[in-house]
Amino acid sequence: MIVLLPPSETKRPGGDGPALALDAMSFALLRDTREELVGELAELAADRPASRKALGISASQDAEIDRNAALRTAPTLPAIHRYTGVLYDALDVESLHGAAAGRAQSRLAVVSALFGLIRAGDRIPAYRLSAGSKLPGRPTLAARWKPALEPVLAELAENELVVDLRSGSYAALGKVPDAVTVDVVAEHADGRRTTVSHFNKAHKGRLARALATTRAEPADAAAVAAVARRAGMRVERRGDHLTVVVAA
Template sequence: MIVLLPPSETKHPGGEGPALELDRLSCPDLNPVRSDLIDRLIELAGDRGASRAALGLSAAQDAEIDRNAALRTAPTLPAIRRYTGVLYDALDMASLRGAAAERAYSRLAVGSALFGLLRAGDPIPAYRLSAGSRLPGLPTLAARWRPALDPVLADLAERDLLVDLRSGSYAALGKVAGAVTVDVLAERADGTRAVVSHFNKAHKGRLARALASTRSEPVDAAGVAAVARRADMRVERRGEHLTVIVAA
């Protein structure tokens, strides 16, 4: 089983690892696109105004542009430790120990606008590029990534069950036929339901933690739902789609 997470806009700074080496990342078939996007971001960082426009930044966020300028020289962290925010707080990788941590590192992956697909231990620098960013002279990132990423994800899906927790814009970078997908709905006292916005990420983080650390090996959506229920989550299943129900 592979649990495919969205990235986060916010990232831990610094790192203990050496500078980025694409050959050390998983999915080497993605390296040509990775290298091209890295070079374009480094070049773009030389024009702060163009960088702000392309990346949706304000002048107060120019440190993000500096990160992009240093993509090939900055220290690295494992991908699962690089990303921060609500989902990653709920996942709480740092608290997993022993066999549970080993299982998490083998099962977790992250969809990335810059790297396409990362496994949990892949060493990466801090960067700024979102799925909705539009780099000068390029088509959309979805158009850039899909020819390379679709076959990589299809190959993974042939060998492992994929649980796709990515948001819509990141799911568009690479399609996964047959993946288990998940949404989160809040149920009001009268029984009506509404889409959860901000805390959607927290509940997906809880689910990711349960799936990453469980001793069981789910092979289908029913197995994923069973793991979620053992983690005290209320889940409904329709085919390969799961809905996590939370109190409004």
């Protein structure tokens, strides 16, 4: 089983690993697109106004541009430790040890706007690039990633059950055939249901942790739902789609 996570805009700074080595990253078929985007993003960093526009940031966030300028030389961290924020706080991979940590390393993967599909242990620098970013004079990131990423995701899905926890903009970078998909809804006292927005990430992080650490080997959506329920989550299933129901 592979659990696909979205990245986060916030990244842990620094690192204790060597500089970015694209040849050492998982899914070698994505190397050319990674190389193009790293080069373009580092070059764009020399033009701060253009970088701000492309990345959707303000002058107060120019440190993000500095990170992009140093993409090829900055220290690295494993991807699963680089990303921070609500989902990754709930996942709390730093607290895992022994066999649970090993299962998380093998099961967790991230779909990044800069690197495409990466495994938990792939070492990456801090950077700023979101799925909705638009590099000057270039097609959208979805248009650039789909031709390279979808064949890799399809091959992955042939061999593993894929549980797709990505948000919409990152799911648009490449579809996964036959993936188990998940949404989160809040149920009110009167039975009315509404979409969960901010805390959606926290609940998906909890589910990711349950799936990453379970001794079970889920083979279908029903088995994924069973793992979630054992973790105390209320889950409904319709085919390959799961709905996590939380109290409003």
